[in-house]
Amino acid sequence: MKMKSLDELKKLREKAQETIRLREQEEGTKIVVGMGTCGIAAGAREVMLALVDELQKKNLKDVVVTQTGCAGLCEKEPLVDVIRPGEPKITYGYMTAEKARSMVTSHIVNGQVIGEYVIAREDSGD
Amino acid sequence: MREIALHVLDLVQNSLRAGARLIKVEIVEDTHLDSLVITIKDDGCGMERALLEKVLDPFTTTRTTRKVGLGLPLLKMAAERAAGELSIDSKPGEGTVVTARFQHSHIDRMPLGDMAGSMLTAIISNPAVDVVYRHRVDQRAWEVDTRTIKAEVGEEALTLPVVIQWLKSYLEQGVSYLYGGVVENEIS
Numbered sequence: 001m002k003m004k005s006l007d008e009l010k011k012l013r014e015k016a017q018e019t020i021r022l023r024e025q026e027e028g029t030k031i032v033v034g035m036g037t038c039g040i041a042a043g044a045r046e047v048m049l050a051l052v053d054e055l056q057k058k059n060l061k062d063v064v065v066t067q068t069g070c071a072g073l074c075e076k077e078p079l080v081d082v083i084r085p086g087e088p089k090i091t092y093g094y095m096t097a098e099k100a101r102s103m104v105t106s107h108i109v110n111g112q113v114i115g116e117y118v119i120a121r122e123d124s125g126d
Numbered sequence: 127m128r129e130i131a132l133h134v135l136d137l138v139q140n141s142l143r144a145g146a147r148l149i150k151v152e153i154v155e156d157t158h159l160d161s162l163v164i165t166i167k168d169d170g171c172g173m174e175r176a177l178l179e180k181v182l183d184p185f186t187t188t189r190t191t192r193k194v195g196l197g198l199p200l201l202k203m204a205a206e207r208a209a210g211e212l213s214i215d216s217k218p219g220e221g222t223v224v225t226a227r228f229q230h231s232h233i234d235r236m237p238l239g240d241m242a243g244s245m246l247t248a249i250i251s252n253p254a255v256d257v258v259y260r261h262r263v264d265q266r267a268w269e270v271d272t273r274t275i276k277a278e279v280g281e282e283a284l285t286l287p288v289v290i291q292w293l294k295s296y297l298e299q300g301v302s303y304l305y306g307g308v309v310e311n312e313i314s
Contacts, residue, residue: 006278009275012283012289016288017280017283035135046243048251049243052250052287056287056290059287060287069143
């Protein structure tokens with residue numbers, strides 16, 4: 001089983017390298033999910049899995065999902081930051097898998113921040 | 127926390143904060159011995175004896191964003207509730223090993239939960255760190271090592287949707303095999 005699945009992975013190699021080359025050419029969007037004990041207990045894993053699934057479905061290759069620890073806003077977890085080049089960092093709170101999916105459509109694809117879910121905005125200073 | 131798999135993800139976060147480069151997650155389910163043991167071993171900074179002694183106190187944390195650290199105390203409670211225990215071994219500069227044992231059949235044992243989801247989350251959000259996930263259920267064992275994956279497609283590929291999708295199916299298939307699930311391909 002293992003060998004066969006890894007063979008499938010080998011087939012993805014060229015496709016992967018092509019995408020990585022594309023990514024290097026322009027700065028993409030970064031999504032950061034809070035993964036402290038507080039975030040995990042509040043459902044951060046499901047939010048993270050929904051995000052990567054939605055990005056795959058929408059074929060959004062230049063978006064990277066990563067994680068961070070506790071930001072001290074435990075009661076508002078799961079927290080999700082969206083950082084787009086040249087725009088203020090947007091922090092969404094009380095996220096769920098469904099909210100994360102609609103955020104991808106609205107914010108990442110169409111550039112419309114979902115004000116109702118936002119708990120903080122922060123200018124990058126540049 | 128409602129699943130042991132969420133505790134595992136939480137422990138992986140501790141290892142990351144300790145600066146680990148390699149995190150080994152092992153789950154051993156033995157129905158004959160009636161035990162479920164999870165072990166998370168890292169090569170992070172480790173803990174001095176003084177911190178090790180008080181790390182199970184909820185009012186101990188190394189972070190500065192809040193004053194409580196509930197991860198380990200919650201897991202200890204979950205293990206003890208299922209006639210098990212939690213142990214921590216740590217050496218400064220070498221790393222930390224956390225082991226939690228549960229009575230497998232205990233009525234109060236938390237379900238293991240979505241291990242594939244927890245491991246996928248841990249792996250893709252920290253592509254620079256290597257993760258080994260070994261899981262045994264009686265006679266059936268399965269493992270995944272991110273070093274093997276990186277050798278094939280490179281580290282950065284772990285952030286690509288197409289590779290994440292592959293890893294998701296790979297993990298789900300592996301876990302399903304452990305519980306007697308039929309896999310599409312023959313076991314080689």
